[in-house]
Structures are given as structure tokens and as C-alpha cells.
Amino acid sequence: MGKKIIISIQRGIEVWLIFALTLFILGYFIFPTSSKQNTFFYIGVCIPIVLLLPAYFAKLKLQNWLIASTLIFSFYLFLNSLWSIHFSTEQTLRYLRYLFTLYCLFAAVLFVGYKKPNYSGFIFPALVVVGFFHSIYGIWDHFNTFKDPFLHRYSATYYNPIDSALRVGLLLLTCLWLMMESKTWRDKFLYLCLSIPFIIIILLAKSRGPQLALLVTLPFIAVFQEISFKKFTIFSLGILFAFGLVFFFSDSLKMLFSRGLTFPSRGEIWLVSIGESLEHFWFGQGASHKPSLKMADGGVFTHSHNILLAIFRMGGFIGASLFLVNLFLCFFAGFTERKRLEKLWVIWLLFGVLCLMTNGQYPLTRPTSLWFAYWIPIIFICASFSNFLPIRNRLIKMAGVLKE
Template sequence: MTTHVSGSLPLPRTEKYSLWVIRFMLPLGWLALLTGMFWIGDRSLYHKLFYAFLAFPTLLAVLLSPLQLRQLFQSLLLRTYVLFALYVSLSLAWSPERGELSLIKYPLYVLMMLFAAALMARHYPNLIIKTTLLSAGIASLSALVTLAWYLKQGAQGRLEGYGALYNPLLTTHIYGFYAAFWLAAWCSKVRISPWITLPALAIVLLLILCTGSRTPLFALAMSMLWLTLARPNRRTLFIVGSVFVGFVGLILIDPTLLTQRGASFRPAIWADAWQQIRQDFWFGHGFDAAMRIDLPEVGHTLADPHNLSLGVMYQTGLTGLILWALLYLTALIQGWRLRHDPAVLITGTLVVFGLAAGMTEGSSFLSRPKEHWFLVWIPLALLNVAVTYRIAVREHQTAITSTG
């Protein structure tokens, strides 16, 4: 799908250049964003990949054809994000350090990523679909190589990850994203062979289990619940039944596997964070305000509340939390209304996974590209693409029917 049809007036030269960037540069940048952490080996290089192959080309495509912005901002989700980002940027005015203006670049990075996905979907929807699917395949291959290396090293302790991935929990943010993708792809009966989806899902799930992290397991359970409610069929019921049987079996074999690490001090961390939030309840401490949580039982200072929503509220107050909730509410309502479309169902599952994972981890809701993007912004970008495209197709079909 492109913006012009055969027989129409020739496109201006600048718009042709814009389309060239969208067609050849943005898919490469999208692939780098979704897979770079697996092979780049260094976080600073990963950031540079994003700047060079996605952020800058997206800005260039928009500058060459600025009229596209009007169509992009027809998306309710995109408008809601801009409102949230503007308020977050405004909060720098009352930050303890009176705000580093350079931090405004972080909301702009996310905006460029949202624009990139929307531009590809608008002009070349098959490209973003194929690129995302290729990324999921690379993720499973990376998981297989990582597991092989972990076994070769003796499989001692928790699998932490390699290269740019060095923390068990952060590693599962990315692999959990792809586990949710393969799970939803199989349950939605999208046109991908089960001989691909099920082995890919099994490999990624095995890696997640080797990390010993429970956050992705909880998030995947919520994803299964979403799939069961949104698309009740034999596959979703089979998945839920299998998980229940496995859970009961695990308790019978060794119940300490679930209880030995307790709640990892989460209730105490949240209570301390809440006390700090109450000090600036309505508008927050500001976007660059750093949180410090000192608990004797933890033994070291924590820099975040291990809950994305609490992180949002600490820096932007109740006002920011309302806008954050509005962003997710918009996404989930749209995802539910169009859940019978396989692409919307899959991307809606990714949003649910990220939302659930963010309940027990993190605070970095706006940042450079990192693991948390796979919980928040990449799922929202993909859902926005799927919803916008489905609505456009429906409107096109309605127009043909009415003229016929």
C-alpha cells in the first residue's frame, strides 16, 4: 500500500526521496532496533545504531514530506503519547536540578520510533510485517545460541545474557517480548506454520526459565489470560491447561522453587517509594529526579521502585500517572475492539505482556533505546500500526461498497 495509485499525478521529488528512505532505510533501522541487543555487544553502539538507521532517517523522511504528519496524527494513540511526552518534558521546570533540557531528547527518540513504525505501515505494510517476523526468528536463533553457550559454560547459576545483555531480568524483557509474540502468533492461527511458532516459543521459554526470573512468567501468564478472553479457542485453552498442569506439577515436585526467593522485597520497596511519592503527589518530583530507596534488609541502595507506574508517578505525579493510564487504556480498548484481527491480537498481547512485566520491574519509562522499550514503546508502536492499518482497510472497503 502506497500513497499514490497508477495514473495519478507524479509525486514531488522530495516525496519520492521520502518514500525511498521509508522503503530502504527504515526497515533496516527497525531490524537493528529489534535485534541489535543480540549481536552488537555494546550498549553505546546499540544507541548509535538507533540514531543512524532509525531516528535520523525517520526525521529526514518527515522533513522531506511534512504533510504526512497530518495523517500520522490521526492516530489517537499517537496523540495521547504526545500529550504525555509534553507533560513529562514540562515537569523539568520543577525538577530538583531545575531540569536538564537535554532530557527532552528522550521523548523525541520514542516519537521517532513511533513515526518510523507508522510510516512503514502506511506506505509499505508488508515490509514492517516481514521485518518484525524476521526479528522474532533472529531472537529465537539468538536464544538457541545463548543456551548452547550457557550449557557449555556448565549451566552454573542464573543465565545472565551475553554482550549487551548482562542482567537476567533485563534479558528476559527482550526474550519475554518474543515469547509473547510467538505465543500470540500460535494462538491467533496466523499464517505461520506451527512447526515454526512452537519450536521458536519453546526455545525462548527455556532461556527465560534458565534466567530464574519470575517477572516474565507472571507477564506471560497475563498474556495467556488476555488471549483466552480475546480469542477463546482450542489453542488458547490448551495453553492455559498446560500451564496449570505444569504449575501443579512444579508444586508437587519441589514447592521451594516458587517460594525460596519470596517476594524479593517488593512490598517494602513499594511502600518506601509511595512515601516519597506523597511528598509531591499531584505533579511529581520532575522528570530528572532520581529516586533512592534504602532498606536495611536489601543491603544496598536501590535507584528505582521496581514498578514502572510508580516510577511515572514519582517523577510526574498523579497527573502524569493519569496520562500514562490513558495511554494504556487507549491501546487496550482499541486492541479489544479489533481483537478478531490476528495482527491486532498479537500486538495487543505484546502490550499486555509489557504492562504486566512493568508491575514488578523498572522505572525507566522514557530513555534511550534499551530493554524497557520492549515492555512499553515497541509494543505500543506495533499495536498502533496494526490498529491504524485495520481501520484504514475497513474504511477503504466501506468506500468501495458505498460507491459500488
């Protein structure tokens, strides 16, 4: 009797965990503040993961080098806080908390992928639908707030313009992917219509990083989907049609691109960041909370505005190498594995990393937009391509070579 009750409770926790993870991911377009979303994650996802740990502990194992490289890299991001030039116990405990919550996300995604192998087939359309209504409201609010809406940069709720463009950029790529996979013209037209508010927001946000990242990422959809020239032409015409609708209903082309294509202060920030990195080349200056970068003119910035340089600055050559190896394995899996829809996570990661190359910071953080663009796709790639570079097979081959 007691065992049945325990099993029933365990199943209830498992069902809740699947629901909670889904709500957390969709929550980037639902929760009114980041603190509420984070609180929900800590209570709704982290606690159930801890409760389920005894039941699944025996099944925990490193399946492939994707998972191993991700866990090693993320652990190193915490570890180098111990030799930070700005070391403090409070700061180290903060990064330990960040690592714990990240590992909880990792465990939750792996668990959901194990229980629901087709989870990606649900979450992608769900994100598009929820993001569509969120974007429609955001556009209405933007035009209702400003007398000259095209002169002001769009920012949704508690997100700045860059993060807003990053999030809807991921949704636009998802829309286009699903449009290409759709079998009927009705579904293709539906996804095309759903993509229009995402395009509007990307233009209104006037954020050049996500805009350029989008242009670089789009061709990879055609590569991963292995589409013919005819389909690619239709795909391109669909995008042009959506952009045409935006400009047809607004005489605003000049205002939308009024900020030009330059990246203010980025060059100077990056040079200062590289200079500091070279002073602590191998292991970096250590992770620290918002360490200032002082410019020659007296200006101060709190981060490197480039995820690779931020890792190089705080984690040194070792940290940057672990970051690049992890990215290489993720992208290589996308090109070699046959799972079709799951490759969309690789598209997400590519777009996210490109965006973070102009505004990224140290990746070990509390749940933020960086999680949405970087950690979530990486972890789903690990869960989706579990047979990629399996550790056990490699070790067996190595043992055989040593015996010979």
C-alpha cells in the same frame, strides 16, 4: 532533472528507513552492546526521519486519541524535568534528547505502517527466527561457562536476567500466537519447536516477574483469538508438552525454582516511593536521573522498581493518570478493533507492563529493553489502529452538539 534526482534520493531514504527500523528492532537480538544499537538508531533512524520531515510535514496530523494521548503523555514525561527538585540544565537536555529519539521512533513506525500496512506480518516471524538463534547461542554459552548452569541465573550479552526473561517472554508469546494462527499442523509444530529455547531461558533466568507476567498474559491470547474450547485445550497441551521436554532432559526442577516466589525488597522500595510521591502529589518531584531511594536499613536503590510508582513519584497524580489513560485506550483498542495479528502488540504491551510493575523505572529513557517491552508495542498499536477513536469525527460531533 533536478526534481527527479530529489525524488530518487527521497525514495532511497525511505527504503533505508524501513530497513533501519527493522534492523533496530531485530537488533535487540543482534547487536553485541546496547551502545552500538543505540548509535545505529541515532544515525540509521533519527537522521533519515529528519531528512524526510520536509516531504511529509504537510501530511502530519493527529489521527486518533491513541496517538494524541501517547504524545501528550511522553511530552509530560519531559516537561516535568523542568520543575525537578534535582533540576539541572544538563539533566533537562538529556530528557529532551530522550524525547526527540522517542518521537523519531514514533515517526518511523507510523511511516513504515503507512508504506507497509502488513509490516507486523513480517516483523513478528522475523523476531522469532532471529531470537531463536540468539537464544540457542545464549543457552550454549551459559552451559559452557558455568560448571553448574542451573545454579546460575541466565543473562544474555549485556542484558541482566530480568531483561533477558522479558525479551524472550515476548518471543514466546509471539510463538504461541503464531502457532494458534497457523493453518497446518506442520507450521504449528514448527512454532512449538521454536518456542522451546525461549521457555528454557525464562526458567534459567529465574526471574519471577516475567514468569508470573507470562502466566497472567497467556489466557488473553485465547481471548483475543476467540478460539474454541477444543483449540484452547490443544494450545494448553502444546505448552505443557514444551515444558515437559525441558524437564525431561534435565533433572533440574528444584534448582530452576530455587529463588521461590517472593520479590526481595520490593515492598519496602514501593512504600518509600509512595511516601516520597505523596509529598509532591499533583505534579511529582520532577524527572531526574537515577534519584536515590533510601531504605530504613541504609540501603539505596536508584529507581522504584515499578513503572507506575516511578511515574507517580516523578510526575505526580497527573503523570500517573496520563499513563493509565494511555494504557486504557491501547487495551480498549485491542478488544474492540477487528484487526487480528495487530492485536499481538496489545499482548506484548500487557506482558511488558506486568513485567515493569516489578522492575520498571521512569519510561522516558534512551533505547533500552523498556522500549522493547513498552514503547514499541504502544507505537505499533497507534499505527495499527489508526481508525480507533478518530479525533476529527469526535470534534465534528462536539461542534454539532454546541450548535444545537
